[in-house]
Amino acid sequence: MDSGYIEISNLQLVFSVSLVIITGIISSLLQLGLVKPLIWGTIRAFVQLSLIGYVLTYVFKLNSLLVIIPLIFIMAWVASREATRRISNAPANPVPLAFLSLTASTFVVGLIVVAVIISPHPWYSARVMIPIFGMLLGNSMNAIALCLDRLYSEVQAHADEVEQLLCFGATPWEAVITLVKKAVRAGMMPTINSLMIVGLVSLPGMMTGQILAGMNPQSAVRYQFVVMIMMAASVAIGCILIVALSYKKMFNHDLALLDSMRKN
Amino acid sequence: MATVLEFKDLSRPIHSGKLLIRESGSINARQILAVKGPSGSGKSTLLRMLARIVSVQSGDVYWQGRHWQSIAPGTWRRNIHYVSQKPIMFEGTGEDNIRLPFTLAELKENIGYSSELCQEYMKELELPSGLLQQNAQTLSGGEAARLALIRALLIEPKVLLLDEPTAYLDGSTRSKLINLISSWVKDKPERAIIIVSHNDEDLNRLNDVFVLHMNNIMDGVQKNG
Secondary structure (H helix, E strand, O other): OOOOOOOOOHHHHHHHHHHHHHHHHHHHHOOOOOHHHHHHHHHHHHHHHHHHHHHHHHHHHHOOHHHHHHHHHHHHHHHHHHHHHOOOOOOOOOHHHHHHHHHHHHHHHHHHHHHHHHOOOOOOOHHHHHHHHHHHHHHHHHHHHHHHHHHHHHHHHOHHHHHHHHHHOOOHHHHHHHHHHHHHHHHHHHHHHHHHHOOOOOOOHHHHHHHHOOOOHHHHHHHHHHHHHHHHHHHHHHHHHHHHHHHHHHEOOOOOEOHHHOOO | OOEEEEEEEEEEEEOOOOEEEEEEEEEEOOOEEEEEOOOOOOHHHHHHHHOOOOOOOEEEEEEOOEEHHHOOHHHHHHHEEEEOOOOOOOOOEHHHHHHHHHHOHHHHHHOOOOHHHHHHHHHHOOOOHHHHHOEHHHOOHHHHHHHHHHHHHHOOOOEEEEEOOOOOOOHHHHHHHHHHHHHHHHHOOOOEEEEEOOOHHHHHHOOOEEEEEOOOOOOOOOOOO
16 A cells, blocks of 8 residues: 555445535535536536547557657647637737647657656657646746736736837836736746745645656655756746747837737 | 927828818927917927828928928937827836937937926926836826926927827916916027917917817717817
8 A cells, every 4th residue: 555556446436426416416505606617617628638648558558659749739729829819919810829838848858857857768758848847837837927927917917118218218128027027926926926835825736746646755856846947947938938029019011019019 | 480390281180081181380599389280280280290200191391491301300300309199108107218319329419408498497396306106107197298398498409399289287277387387488599389278378388389270170070089
C-alpha cells in the first residue's frame, strides 16, 4: 500500500456519481437552474476524460515526437480559443496571437523542464512531456485571458490619457506602456499568489495526485516546486508576448487609437 | 504671408455616421483661425482630424507644403498639437505632468525641458510655483487647464489646435490666457493657431483672426457637443 496506488473500481466510479446527485438536489431545491448544466457537465467530463485516457494510453505507447508535437499544438489551439472566448472588447481576432504566445511560452519553458531538469529517457518521453505541457498551457491560458482582457479594458478606460500621450508625439508603445504593465501584473498575480500560499492552504493537484499514486511526499514536493517555478516562467513569457503582439491592434495604420477603443 | 497649414476636403462621419463633415481651409504664419459653428457641427472633430488622432474618411493636409502622410505621426502630433477641452492630468505632481512629454523619444531627440520658460508661462497665467509640487489630481479645473496649456507650449509646437481653451477659466485668467497665446503666435514666424471657442469675447480679444464657419446640420436631429 505504501508504494502503490489504490485503484478505483467501476463500482466505486459509479458511486462517485452520488456526489453529483447531492449537488443536483441542492440546485433543484434552491431553483438555481443548474441541474441541466450539471448533468451535461458531468457527462462531458466523463466522456472527455475517458477519451483522453485512451488517447494518452495510445500516445504513451507510441512515444514518438511525430505524435507528441502535433498533439501539443492541438492542445495549444484549444487553449487559445478558450483563453480568448470571453474577451468581447478585442479590436481584432485574438486567437492567432494567443496561440503564438501560448506555444512560444510553453515550448521555451517546457523543453527546458523536460529535457534539462527532469531529463527522462528518451528526453521527449510522452509520459513526461504531455502532462508538463498540459499544465503549462492550462496556466498560461488563464493568465493570457486575464492579461488581454485587462489590457483592452484599461486602454478603453484611459483612452483620453493614451490620446494625450500620442499628441505629445508618443509611439503607440510609449502611449500604452503604463497600461501594459498593469495588464501583465494582472495576468501574473494569480501565479505569484499561488507561489506564496502553496502548501499552506491546499496541496496542489499534481502533488496530491503523486501522493495518491504512492510517491514519497518529499519527492512529490520537489516535482511540485519545479512545476510551480516553470508555470511562473511560462506565464510571464506568455503575458509579455501577448501584450507585445496585441497592443498594435488597438491602433490604426496612422498609429491613432481605434474608434472602438474609445468608450465615449 | 506663407501658408503654414492647409486642409482640403477633410471629411469624417460623426454622430454614428448620421453626419458627414467635410471642410477645407488654410492658415498663414502668425495667424489665428477661429472655428465657429453650432454644437455638434464637428468643430472638435476637425481639430482632432488635423492632429491625426482620429482617422479621416478622405482629404489631405499640408504643413509647410508637405503632405501629412510624408511626416511620421509622432512628429506631426508634436508640431500640429491638439490641446483638448478637458485637461488631461496624469498620476504624479504638476511638475511630473509638465515633464512627462520630455520622457518620450520624440522629444528627447528634438527639444529639452526649460524650467525658466515654464516659470515664465506660469507667472503669465497667474499660477503659483508651488503648484508644481502639488498632486496633479487635486488641481482645480482652471489650474489643470492652464498647466495643460503650458505643457503644450513647452513642447514647442508649430501649430496649436486649441479646443475651448478658456472653458474652465474665469474672467481675469481667461484674458491672461488669451494674451499669452496671442503673443505666442506672433513670437516666431512659423507659428499659427486654430481655436474652437464659443466665447466671442475671447475671439474679439485676438488679433488677426480669421473665421471658419462650420454649418453642418443634421436634419431633424438634436445634436450634443
